[in-house]
Amino acid sequence: MLEVSDLTKEYLRRAVVDHVTFTVEPGEVLGYLGPNGSGKSTTVRMLTGVLDPTSGEVRYLGRGIRENLLEYKRVLGYVPEEPFLYPYLTGREYLQLCGRLRGLPEGAMNEKIDAMLELFKLYGDRHSPISAYSKGMKQKILISAALLHDPEVILFDEPLSGLDVTAAMVFRHLVAGLARAGKIILYSSHVLEVVEKVCTRVLILRRGRVAAHDSVDRLRSVLALPSLEDVFSQLAAQEDPEEVAGELLAAIRG
Amino acid sequence: MRDSNRIRQFRELSRLFFARFTENDLICLDGDTRAALIGVVSLLVAPGVFLPFLEYLAFSSYPLAFAPWHARDMAALPNTVAHIAFSMTALGLFTVFEWDAILPDRRDVAVLRPLPVGLGTMFAARICALFGLWIVLTLAADGVSGWFFPVAVVQNAPAGILLWHIRGHMMALVVANLFIFLALVGIQGLLMSLLGWRRFRRWSPCAQFLLVVLLLSQFFLSIGQAWGIHTHAPPPPLVAALPPWWFTALNETQIGWHVPLFVNLTRFVPWALALSAALSAVTYALSYRRSVARAFDEHDASSGAPSRISAFLARTVNRLLVRKPAERAAFYFVWQTVTRNRAHRTLMAAWIGAGMALVLQSVTAAMAAGNHRWWADQAGPLLPAFIVLPIFLVTGLRYSFTVPSELRANWLFRVSAAEDPAEYVAGVRKAALLLVVAPLLSLLAPVYLLLWGWKTGGLHVLFGTVSAWLLLEAQLLSLEKVPFTCSYVPGKANLKSWWTIYVLGYLGYVALWSWLDLRILKSPGLMVWFLLGAIIARFAMERHRRRTDAPKSDLVFDERPEPAVRTLELQG
Numbered sequence: 001m002l003e004v005s006d007l008t009k010e011y012l013r014r015a016v017v018d019h020v021t022f023t024v025e026p027g028e029v030l031g032y033l034g035p036n037g038s039g040k041s042t043t044v045r046m047l048t049g050v051l052d053p054t055s056g057e058v059r060y061l062g063r064g065i066r067e068n069l070l071e072y073k074r075v076l077g078y079v080p081e082e083p084f085l086y087p088y089l090t091g092r093e094y095l096q097l098c099g100r101l102r103g104l105p106e107g108a109m110n111e112k113i114d115a116m117l118e119l120f121k122l123y124g125d126r127h128s129p130i131s132a133y134s135k136g137m138k139q140k141i142l143i144s145a146a147l148l149h150d151p152e153v154i155l156f157d158e159p160l161s162g163l164d165v166t167a168a169m170v171f172r173h174l175v176a177g178l179a180r181a182g183k184i185i186l187y188s189s190h191v192l193e194v195v196e197k198v199c200t201r202v203l204i205l206r207r208g209r210v211a212a213h214d215s216v217d218r219l220r221s222v223l224a225l226p227s228l229e230d231v232f233s234q235l236a237a238q239e240d241p242e243e244v245a246g247e248l249l250a251a252i253r254g
Numbered sequence: 255m256r257d258s259n260r261i262r263q264f265r266e267l268s269r270l271f272f273a274r275f276t277e278n279d280l281i282c283l284d285g286d287t288r289a290a291l292i293g294v295v296s297l298l299v300a301p302g303v304f305l306p307f308l309e310y311l312a313f314s315s316y317p318l319a320f321a322p323w324h325a326r327d328m329a330a331l332p333n334t335v336a337h338i339a340f341s342m343t344a345l346g347l348f349t350v351f352e353w354d355a356i357l358p359d360r361r362d363v364a365v366l367r368p369l370p371v372g373l374g375t376m377f378a379a380r381i382c383a384l385f386g387l388w389i390v391l392t393l394a395a396d397g398v399s400g401w402f403f404p405v406a407v408v409q410n411a412p413a414g415i416l417l418w419h420i421r422g423h424m425m426a427l428v429v430a431n432l433f434i435f436l437a438l439v440g441i442q443g444l445l446m447s448l449l450g451w452r453r454f455r456r457w458s459p460c461a462q463f464l465l466v467v468l469l470l471s472q473f474f475l476s477i478g479q480a481w482g483i484h485t486h487a488p489p490p491p492l493v494a495a496l497p498p499w500w501f502t503a504l505n506e507t508q509i510g511w512h513v514p515l516f517v518n519l520t521r522f523v524p525w526a527l528a529l530s531a532a533l534s535a536v537t538y539a540l541s542y543r544r545s546v547a548r549a550f551d552e553h554d555a556s557s558g559a560p561s562r563i564s565a566f567l568a569r570t571v572n573r574l575l576v577r578k579p580a581e582r583a584a585f586y587f588v589w590q591t592v593t594r595n596r597a598h599r600t601l602m603a604a605w606i607g608a609g610m611a612l613v614l615q616s617v618t619a620a621m622a623a624g625n626h627r628w629w630a631d632q633a634g635p636l637l638p639a640f641i642v643l644p645i646f647l648v649t650g651l652r653y654s655f656t657v658p659s660e661l662r663a664n665w666l667f668r669v670s671a672a673e674d675p676a677e678y679v680a681g682v683r684k685a686a687l688l689l690v691v692a693p694l695l696s697l698l699a700p701v702y703l704l705l706w707g708w709k710t711g712g713l714h715v716l717f718g719t720v721s722a723w724l725l726l727e728a729q730l731l732s733l734e735k736v737p738f739t740c741s742y743v744p745g746k747a748n749l750k751s752w753w754t755i756y757v758l759g760y761l762g763y764v765a766l767w768s769w770l771d772l773r774i775l776k777s778p779g780l781m782v783w784f785l786l787g788a789i790i791a792r793f794a795m796e797r798h799r800r801r802t803d804a805p806k807s808d809l810v811f812d813e814r815p816e817p818a819v820r821t822l823e824l825q826g
Contacts, residue, residue, distance in 0.1 A: 048669045078669050084662040086587075088594035093586070100583030101670035106572065127559045129594075145666070 001025050002047075002153055002184045007056035009042050017042050018208040019056065024184045026152075029175060031195040031216075032188035034205030035236050040188045041081050043205075044157045047186065048078050060153065074102070077151030079159045081188075083138040087131035091122055091141050094130060098145040109148070116144040120167070135162030143171070153184045160191050172198055196228040204236050211235045263371050267379030272386045274355050274362075295394040298344055302399035305340075309333055310406035323411035327419075327509070330407040332480035334423070334505055337403055339498035341395045341427050342434045343473040348391055349438045350465050351600060353458060356384065356442055357545045367546070377542055388435045396427040422508030429527065430501035436530035438465065443537025451548040459599040466607030467614075472496050474615035479622075485513045492618065494519065500526060575684050580674070584681030584736060591659050591738050592689055598654050598738070605650025609643045629705050632714075632775055636705070638768045640698055640718030644725060645760065647690050652729045655682075655737035664739035664811060678736050683727070690726055694719060713778055717771050720788050727795050732802075740811050 002024045009017040017039040024030045034040045045051040047058055049069050058065045065072040085094060092113060099109035117123045120140040130138060139162045146154065156175070160168050175198045179185055189195050195202060196216055204212040212219055212235050219231045233241065309330070312318065318326055349356075358366075358380065366376060404419035411419070445461055446454045476498040483493065493499050493515075503519030560568070576582040592598050616635040620628040628634045658664075695715070702711035774780045 048665075050665060050668045073669055076669060078665075080665055082662070084660065084665060086591070086660050086663050089590055093590065097583050097587055098666060098670070100579040100586075101667065103579045106579070106582075 001061065002186070003057075003059040003062075004043075004047070005057050005059070007043065007046060007058065008054050009039070009046060009051065010054040015054075016208050017046070017053075017205075020203075020205070020208075020210055021056075022203050022210070022213060024186055026182045026184055027179050028201065029179050029185040029187050029199045031199030031202035032186055032205070033190075033192070033195060033202055033232060033236065034211075038205040038236070039208040040205060041157055044078075044081075044155050044186070044188055047155055048076065049073060072153075074149075075152040077146035077149070077154040079139075079142050079146045079154075079156045081157040081161075083135065083142055083161075085130050085138060085141065088129055090127050090129055091133065091137070092117065092126040094141055095144055095148060099148050102149045104149060112148060113144070116148070120144060136164055136167060139163055140167065147178075151183070153186075154178060155186045155188075157188045158190065159187070160189065160194060168194070192228045192232055202228070204232060206236045260372070260375055263375050264379050264382070267366075267371070267376060268382040268386065271380050271383035275352055275383070275387050295390065298348075298391065298394035299398060301340060301344075302395060302397070303402070305333075305337070306399050306402035306406045309403060310409070313406055313409065319410075323408040323415065326407055326410075328485075328511075331483075331485075331502075331506075332477065333403070333407070335480040335498060335502045336477050337399055337423075338426060338430050338501050338505065339473045339476040341392075341399075342430050342498055342501070343469050344395050345388075345391050345431045346434045346438060346469040347466065347604070349435055350462050350469070351604075352387070353442065353462055353600070354596065356439060357446070357541060359545070363546055373543075373546065376546075377539070380542070384439065388431070391435075392428060392431045395431070396424070400424040400427055419509050422505050425508055426501045426505035429504060429523065430498065433497065433501070433523075433526050433530050436527075436534040440530055440533030440537055441465070443534060443539075443541040446541035446544060447537050451544055459596065459603060462600050463603035463607060466604050467610045470608050470611030471614045472498060474611050475618055476502075478615055478619055483515065485511070485515045487514060488518050489515050492622070494522070497522075497526065571688075575688075576681055578677050578680075580677035581681035581684070584678040585685045588655075588682050588685035588737055589689065592651070592654060592685075595659050595738075598657065598659065601654045601657060602647075602650050605646045605653070606643070609646030612642055612646075613639045632706065632710065633772055636702070637714075637771060638764050640694070640702070640714060641721065641764055641767045641771065643698070644690065644694060644718065644722035645763065647693070648686075648722060648726045648729055651686055651689060651726075655733070655735075656740070657738065658740060659738040661739070661741060664736075667736050667739050668811060675734075679730075679733055682733060682737055683730050686726055686730060687723065690722055691719060694722060709778075710775055713775055713781060714771065716781065717774055717784065720785065721767055724788055724791055727792060731795055731799060735811070 004023070005021050007017055007020045008015055016037075020039075020043060022030065032040055032043065042051065046053050049065055049072065060072050060075075086097075089097065095113045095116070096109065099113065100106075104112075114123065114126075117126050120143075122137060122140055125133065125137065130141065133141070139159070143159060146156075160171065163171060172194055175185060175187065179198075179200075187195065187199055199216065201213070201215050202219065203210060212231070214222075216228055216231075220226070220228070223231055223234055225231050225234060313326055313330070318329060321329070358376070362376075400423055401420045404416065404423045408416055408419050441461070445457070449457060475492065476496045479490075479493050479496065479499070483490075489499070500519050500522040503516040504523050506513075506516040507520045571585070572582060576585045592602060613635070616638070617628060620631075620635040625631060625634060629636060698718070699711075699715045702714050705711065706714065770784070774784060
């Protein structure tokens with residue numbers, strides 16, 4: 001189980017993540033939602049161990065991840081929000097780099113890489129530099145890199161960015177399959193339809209604080225709203241979208 | 255209305271393209287383009303203030319202080335050559351480093367072509383930005399030294415003569431810089447026109463490397479020829495081939511020295527300027543059009559599978575050299591970054607180019623001294639080449655490790671488990687060793703074996719390779735990072751304060767190892783002792799590394815600058 005308790009991150013004494021608490025059980029997918037700048041990616045970075053929290057703790061299997069960060073990283077898979085990759089490496093070389101950094105045996109790693117590239121329709125471009133890849137291709141490389149070592153904890157930060165409809169559908173089924181296999185999954189995204197379909201529970205952040213944390217069905221029934229999008233608008237949206245759109249139109253017309 | 259819009263577009267684009275020159279990985283490592291520009295300008299301004307200040311002191315002291323101004327003027331010839339050569343070389347090197355920003359790239363095309371901006375406006379703005387760059391670099395390099403140097407030399411001359419000298423020196427500097435700038439832009443355009451877009455992209459690093467070698471060679475050679483030259487005789491062929499001398503001659507004829515050397519050399523100036531201007535105008539316009547048209551046609555690099563040879567080499571390296579996964583990861587990461595990343599390739603080209611220029615300078619000095627069989631002379635200029643080149647190769651490689659590549663992509667190393675960070679470091683050391691030893695053995699060894707025979711040549715190659723290995727191990731002694739993944743703190747080497755120590759260290763190292771090398775060539779039995787000493791030194795370094803590395807459990811990713819204020823850390 002992944003437990004996050006009172007997690008806080010402050011920049012210049014301003015809390016961007018403010019006493020956030022939640023748990024994710026094996027086999028569960030937690031949707032992590034919030035408007036831009038609400039602290040989603042900062043939370044995810046703290047969960048990876050890349051960023052130190054100002055206060056609070058992240059525990060995996062009952063132990064603080066900082067107690068043995070290496071052990072935790074070994075079971076962690078992470079798809080970052082932005083596709084920061086080494087553009088002069090080929091897709092295959094990048095995955096090899098990841099596999100080697102994770103200590104995978106060479107032969108098995110190469111077989112796995114080729115299989116993943118094949119399944120993600122990247123095999124034909126495996127020797128092309130990443131600089132020549134489209135956004136979706138880069139995203140597929142990031143997803144492959146995160147899953148290459150069969151991790152127990154998986155953090156997806158906007159994983160669908162740039163993926164085409166088919167790849168997005170495949171990915172949705174993949175997440176469901178991973179959950180069935182008992183993985184702990186945190187899924188941070190703006191694509192609410194997908195979150196609604198793949199997540200067991202959702203946590204909605206607003207200005208760094210937890211605005212809601214429950215199952216999608218319960219949130220919908222409590223708030224008497226038909227969809228997650230409506231729930232999100234009610235709880236997290238800081239402005240009336242229709243009103244803002246109207247103001248934008250007025251601004252465009254001058 | 256349409257014209258005013260075009261002028262507005264032109265202004266905006268000129269500003270944009272000019273800003274692109276500071277967005278260079280080699281010049282701007284932390285994304286702060288304004289600071290990068292200030293850094294470049296101060297780097298160019300500093301010698302222009304420092305050197306004339308020293309010259310002012312020298313020309314104000316005995317015996318020159320009491321010499322008439324025209325005698326001081328003639329005595330200052332080596333200084334004049336040095337100033338002009340420095341200005342041309344500095345400007346030339348910056349232009350070579352800006353190679354990728356001179357022509358439009360994919361991003362320019364992707365962003366600007368969908369906008370209602372004419373190709374002509376884009377082209378004019380690019381030309382304007384290029385000349386803006388030239389003006390900034392010229393002002394930075396020569397703005398102070400252009401007048402300070404003549405003042406330092408002919409400080410005791412009447413005001414009219416002093417002003418005439420300032421005018422002559424300024425003119426020579428501006429024309430020299432314009433020539434080198436146009437010539438380099440023209441060369442880029444010519445290569446693009448001859449090779450085509452795709453081949454041009456592939457061969458650009460080689461061209462940059464050769465240009466760095468040429469620029470640094472002309473610098474060292476020009477200064478080297480300045481002493482003892484006969485001004486009343488026609489120029490020797492080597493001097494006539496060195497552009498800094500053409501513009502030095504222009505300087506001298508402008509201030510009234512109409513002697514055969516300067517008159518003959520000044521004749522090259524209008525031709526050089528006209529040719530470089532014509533070449534740059536024609537080829538740049540052609541290659542500009544081609545860059546815009548082809549930006550999206552082809553991929554950056556070939557997408558072919560690795561050849562059988564490289565697959566075999568990779569298998570061999572995996573089996574023999576790097577067996578552990580983390581070691582292997584670091585090894586290939588270093589290798590691929592140095593050989594593929596444009597910024598690191600250019601950086602390495604500059605370092606190796608500097609070494610090659612020094613070797614070339616010593617060869618021409620030997621030829622000038624009448625040593626016509628310099629290649630056969632074991633005590634001649636070829637002896638230290640195997641010592642000088644590894645210094646630049648190793649130091650350049652070590653420096654390139656500190657320059658980040660896609661810093662934001664280092665999250666991969668941060669979130670990946672590492673049993674033992676020492677494995678990464680071992681992989682880095684092995685990659686560095688291969689990057690140093692492979693070119694030395696493949697390029698230099700055959701030359702020595704051919705010229706000096708297998709026995710003497712072999713001994714020399716063995717000595718040079720082992721000393722390069724020791725130098726590399728010494729420079730990697732304090733390595734605690736995965737190269738290219740750590741933030742960069744400029745000025746860490748503190749070149750301003752330590753440059754004399756670095757120069758003396760370099761000269762001492764070359765002298766000592768050349769002496770040792772020569773002794774071994776004369777008494778080959780000494781090689782056994784040398785190898786024994788090298789093994790002991792290597793063992794001592796390994797012991798030191800293990801002792802100092804033991805407490806460290808993690809790799810470093812954030813370079814911490816020296817604190818602005820050092821406290822005594824007193825606690826109550």
